[in-house]
Amino acid sequence: MKFAITLEQDEDGYILASCPALLGCHSQGRTRKEALANIKEAIQGYIASMRKHGESIPVTDVEEVEVGA
Secondary structure, three states: OOOOOEEEEOOOOOEEEEOOOOOOOEEEEOOHHHHHHHHHHHHHHHHHHHHHOOOOOOOOOOOOOOOOO
């Protein structure tokens, strides 16, 4: 399965990672690599919990758009 995630740097220099398709699924890391590993683990745990409780896993379709800023 593939999920879109967002990454942003906080004021302390940590990289915050979130998965918009899974409400409340967030993680962080000191580096981009660490944040990606941590959000992957968080998503796996989130999905395991959803399966345990008989919840359906959301299917998402992600597109990128480019805009002038």
